[in-house]
Amino acid sequence: SHEETRRPPTKSKTLGRCPDTPPTLVGPLHVEFDSQRTLDDVREMISSSLREGGRYKPPDCVAQQKVAIIIAFRNRHEHLTHWLYYLHPILIRQQLDYTVYVINQDGEGVFNRAKLMNAGYVEAMKQYDHDCFVFSDIDLVPLDDRNLYRCFDNPRHLAVAMDKFNFHLPYKTYFGGVSSLSKGQYLKINGFPNTFWGWGGEDDDIYNRIIFRGMSISRPDSVTGKYRMIKHKRDLHNEENPKNAGKLRQTKQTMNKDGLSSLKYTVKEIKKDILYTFINVDIEAPL
Numbered sequence: 001s002h003e004e005t006r007r008p009p010t011k012s013k014t015l016g017r018c019p020d021t022p023p024t025l026v027g028p029l030h031v032e033f034d035s036q037r038t039l040d041d042v043r044e045m046i047s048s049s050l051r052e053g054g055r056y057k058p059p060d061c062v063a064q065q066k067v068a069i070i071i072a073f074r075n076r077h078e079h080l081t082h083w084l085y086y087l088h089p090i091l092i093r094q095q096l097d098y099t100v101y102v103i104n105q106d107g108e109g110v111f112n113r114a115k116l117m118n119a120g121y122v123e124a125m126k127q128y129d130h131d132c133f134v135f136s137d138i139d140l141v142p143l144d145d146r147n148l149y150r151c152f153d154n155p156r157h158l159a160v161a162m163d164k165f166n167f168h169l170p171y172k173t174y175f176g177g178v179s180s181l182s183k184g185q186y187l188k189i190n191g192f193p194n195t196f197w198g199w200g201g202e203d204d205d206i207y208n209r210i211i212f213r214g215m216s217i218s219r220p221d222s223v224t225g226k227y228r229m230i231k232h233k234r235d236l237h238n239e240e241n242p243k244n245a246g247k248l249r250q251t252k253q254t255m256n257k258d259g260l261s262s263l264k265y266t267v268k269e270i271k272k273d274i275l276y277t278f279i280n281v282d283i284e285a286p287l
């Protein structure tokens with residue numbers, strides 16, 4: 001009888017904070033891009049854990065951050081299937097309160113990864129009170145679930161050991177592929193540049209912004225930070241832009257006027273799939 005009074009008879013309704021290190025991580029992962037995999041397979045496998053819009057909240061603890069995963073997208077449906085197949089289970093094991101946003105560039109104009117990420121930030125904030133943003137390429141899958149998709153004391157570069165760069169950084173200041181910034185860190189750099197059309201340099205500009213605002217780069221070690229890239233041909237309308245190299249020398253002068261403060265786009269459609277929120281945006285791309 002003494003034993004029975006010590007603990008309430010029913011489970012308490014107030015949940016504790018999720019631990020800093022999630023207990024259910026497994027470490028290294030086996031990743032293989034099977035071309036037979038379909039989006040319906042992925043839906044069948046994980047939709048019962050998710051809420052509409054590609055949203056998840058751990059059932060047994062309160063997540064420390066509200067994470068928006070932002071993906072810049074156009075015409076890569078096969079990659080999206082693989083990304084969702086691998087990432088949802090990882091993010092669930094990481095006990096994150098997260099939502100996946102696929103930001104599609106409408107039309108066939110020149111692609112602009114960083115401007116799409118900016119639009120993703122603004123649209124995600126309209127949906128939920130996010131305080132952390134993970135910006136990811138659609139073709140990158142982590143090879144270790146200890147690589148946490150959350151925010152840190154400094155902006156974080158997650159994709160530090162990609163297979164295509166022989167599991168090394170291609171250069172010390174590389175900030176491409178997958179990165180995370182808290183809302184405060186993102187606002188401090190005025191978001192990302194809107195003016196890097198085509199391939200190359202926008203990630204280097206973001207790196208410059210972070211350094212010019214007195215922050216440094218946080219990174220996982222090169223074992224935890226391994227990634228596999230889905231092999232693909234060069235996209236149409238995303239040619240390497242030689243103008244971008246010159247723009248990089250101007251970051252300090254341009255960052256306050258080119259970014260969140262100058263962002264202009266229109267939302268053409270918002271579709272909530274069970275696996276992701278799809279937002280089609282017109283970013284006024286040159287043809």
Ligand code: BGN
Nearest residue numbers: 170176200201202203204244245
């Ligand atoms: C760099 C690109 C990055 C890209 C990496 C890895 C530029 C700027 C002009 C020099 N930078 O060369 O954007 O992520 O390669 O592919 O093109």
